Amino acid sequence: MNVMRQTDDTTATAEIKIAAKGVQVYYGDNHAIKDVDVDIADRTVTAFIGPSGCGKSTFLRCLNRMNDTIDICRVEGKITLDGEDIYDKRVDPVQLRAKVGMVFQKPNPFPKSIYDNVAYGPRIHGLARSKAELDEIVEKSLRRAALWGEVKDRLNAPGTGLSGGQQQRLCIARAVATSPEVLLMDEPCSALDPIATAQVEELIDELRSRFAVVIVTHSMQQAARVSRKTAFFHLGNLVEFGETGQIFTNPRDPRTESYITGRIG
Numbered sequence: 001m002n003v004m005r006q007t008d009d010t011t012a013t014a015e016i017k018i019a020a021k022g023v024q025v026y027y028g029d030n031h032a033i034k035d036v037d038v039d040i041a042d043r044t045v046t047a048f049i050g051p052s053g054c055g056k057s058t059f060l061r062c063l064n065r066m067n068d069t070i071d072i073c074r075v076e077g078k079i080t081l082d083g084e085d086i087y088d089k090r091v092d093p094v095q096l097r098a099k100v101g102m103v104f105q106k107p108n109p110f111p112k113s114i115y116d117n118v119a120y121g122p123r124i125h126g127l128a129r130s131k132a133e134l135d136e137i138v139e140k141s142l143r144r145a146a147l148w149g150e151v152k153d154r155l156n157a158p159g160t161g162l163s164g165g166q167q168q169r170l171c172i173a174r175a176v177a178t179s180p181e182v183l184l185m186d187e188p189c190s191a192l193d194p195i196a197t198a199q200v201e202e203l204i205d206e207l208r209s210r211f212a213v214v215i216v217t218h219s220m221q222q223a224a225r226v227s228r229k230t231a232f233f234h235l236g237n238l239v240e241f242g243e244t245g246q247i248f249t250n251p252r253d254p255r256t257e258s259y260i261t262g263r264i265g
C-alpha cells in the first residue's frame with residue numbers, strides 16, 4: 001500500500017487514491033502539460049493553483065478522462081485510481097466519471113426538477129432498486145450537499161430556479177449521488193458571492209471526510225483555507241507540490257514565491 005505521511009495536527013497516514021506519472025497533454029501542437037507526476041491522497045483536499053493558462057484545468061480533466069471529449073487533445077503517461085490504469089482500453093469513461101465526479105466553474109443543473117437532477121446519475125448507473133431507494137439516495141445527497149433543508153418542500157421545482165449558490169450545491173449533490181470516490185472541482189466558487197462561497201467551502205471541508213477532493217482555484221486564500229496539499233503549476237509544469245502551509249509560508253521554488261507574493265499571474 002502506498003502511503004503518504006501527513007504533517008499537520010494528526011499523525012494519520014492517507015492512502016494514495018490517484019497516482020499520475022509522466023503525464024503529458026497536447027492540444028494539437030500546444031504542449032499544455034509537461035511530464036507531471038502527482039499523488040492525490042484519499043480523504044484530503046488537494047488544491048491546484050497557478051497563473052491563468054498554466055494547465056490546472058487541463059490536468060484536472062485528465063483525472064476523469066474529461067479531455068477524451070476534446071478531439072485535438074492527446075494525453076500520455078499513466079494515471080491510476082486505486083492502482084488501476086484509468087486510460088486502460090477496458091475502462092468505460094462513463095463508469096470512471098461516476099467514481100471520479102466533477103463540479104464545474106459555472107453551476108450547470110440540467111433543465112429538470114431538483115429531484116431529477118440528483119436522481120439522474122443513480123438512474124443511469126442502476127444504483128437504486130426501487131423508488132424508495134432512489135428517494136433515499138436523493139435525500140442523502142442533498143443533505144451531504146447541505147441543501148436538503150432549503151429544497152425538501154420543492155423537489156419537483158426546476159433546478160434552474162435556484163440561486164447560483166444553491167445551484168452549485170445542487171451540482172455537488174448530483175456529483176455525490178453516484179457515491180464517487182474522488183470529487184474534482186474546477187473553480188467551483190468563481191460564480192458565487194462570498195456567502196455562497198463560504199457555504200461551499202464549508203461543504204468541501206465535510207466532503208473530505210469521505211472523498212479525495214481536488215480543487216482548482218484562482219484564490220490563494222481559498223486554497224489556504226480549504227486544502228491540505230497544494231500543487232503549483234506554471235507554463236504546463238508542476239513546479240512545486242507539498243503541504244499547503246509549507247507552499248504558502250516557505251515555498252522552495254522562486255516561481256512559487258513569485259506567484260504567491262503576486263509578482264506573477
Ligand SMILES: Nc1ncnc2c1ncn2[C@@H]1O[C@H](COP(=O)(O)OP(=O)(O)OP(=O)(O)O)[C@@H](O)[C@H]1O
Nearest residue numbers: 027030032050051052053054055056057058059070
Ligand atoms: N479545449 C481546448 N482546446 C485547445 N486548447 C486548450 C483547450 N483547453 C485549454 N487549452 C490550452 O491549454 C493550456 C492550458 O489551459 P488550461 O485551461 O488548462 O489552464 P488553466 O490553468 O486552467 O487556466 P485558467 O486559470 O485561465 O482557467 C492553454 O494554453 C490553453 O489555451
